[in-house]
Amino acid sequence: MRTKQRLFWAEQKKMKRRFVWLVPIGFAALLMLWSMANIRNFTDADRAFGYAYLFYSYCVMNAIFMPVMLAVVASRLCDMEIKGNTWKLLYTMEKPGSFYDIKFFFECRYLVCFTAAETLGILLFGKLFGFTEPVQAGRFLLHFLAITAVGAVLLGIQHLLSLMSDNQIIPLLVGIAGGFLGLFSMYFPRIVNQLVIWGYFSIFSVAAVDWEKTANGGMALYYVDFPEVQFAVFLLAGAGLYLAERWIYLRKEV
């Protein structure tokens, strides 16, 4: 068996009895129940822009819930190494960098499942509640890519914090605080919004609210042009941030 395969299977074995799948499933269920409560009362006019509504409302809910979910996932996976004091044993069998990467990969699995469930959930709700708005596959794909990318960058931060903290309450508090910060930043001018990493769910949201029209009664939603260049820069910066986090982690001696 090749080294990477061995690391993968060893990590897979560690997951036994951790019930980590319950975390993304629980959060996804919470999001869907919340949105279902609103969709139930949709009028025909609302159903005409139902997908846009869900894209936007999920971007707000992601800002609140996803940092907390990612903090819990990272904590569940990293805590077992801290509690078991396993570093000194593991690093005689695998390189610290490989350990860092494979752990992050495993955390990303839960993120991707959550974002995929959320995106498919929007489509499912559209069919169940008879949205008259046509399905635009490109928008769904962009929504999935955007929330996955922002989630992965946030997960990188949580991953480092969870591996570096003996007490997992610290990364959890950072996740909760980040969620609130991200939510508030959405209601500030864009330049402020861009300074808060947890607020990027709204920057890459495929739908937005026209607040002027909304003030006159009813919620006015519209689709925005996806900022491809900014997204590419964000991905590069995210990769750079991950390497910096990895470098910080590797400096730590066990």
Add this chain to the structure above:
Amino acid sequence: MENIVATESLSKKYGKKYVVKNLNMNVPKGSIYGFLGPNGAGKSTTMKMLLGLARQTQGDIRIFGVPVREENRMKILKNTGSLIESPAHYGHLTGRENLEIICTLKGVPKTEIEPVLRTVRMEKQQDKKVKNYSLGMKQRLGLASALLGHPRLLLLDEPTNGLDPAGIQEMRELICSLPDRFGMTVLVSSHLLSEIDQMATHVGIIHQGELLFEGGLADLHRHSRLRLKVRTTDDERAFRVLKGADIPVRYDRESGRLLLDSEEDACVLRSVRLLAEHDIGLLRLEELQVSLEDIFLKLTGKKVSL
């Protein structure tokens, strides 16, 4: 004799303080090398450097005769097993599942689990979750992990820490049996002299990061020879008389102890006669065994607690 581990001028500095300084250590093949020193002497740091868990500030390490570099570290460590400080474990998994993870990471077949469980006498507890294990059971599981893959070198850092007397005895017997049963070389650290005395074939004594003594346990025991404490009516004059007659004698003015560094009957007889000839009354002649502990304290400084 071939050395399985050899270090040259190995040093580790944290800030401005040397934790390990110019350590030249040689662990012979097939030996049980007792790495002895008080708490904080630099034992664990040295072992971590050997395993590549801590980077040395300077110096070289050779394991199995090969210089250890970052590029070949994992390849060399494939033939080593280790138990550093507290035993590593995943509490939510059973003992067997923990060993399965080690097997996967080491690339060792699962069939090796049964023999190592038998070796550490853990067959009956293998399906119990590790979080419910006692410390002694965790230590034995840690040793089982280290034994997987039949390593040629085993590094055990204070393996009896926290064990009860029966557990200590059991662990000691187990360690002692490893070179003969599996042809392993064992490097075991401890701050307890008596423990090393009962296990090791070779000893290295470290204090404040420096290696003060290295050699066979027999060499160390040779230092613990018998001496005679002499008490006379005039110890200072007695010292001058005996010294003048080329008798191996020492006089410590502070403690007022006159010591005869010989246990030979002829030397004792000659000394007594000389004292009588010079009208010096012999009050007491007392056998004084210099224990390993005395040697250890002398080497590491008397203020160091064991």
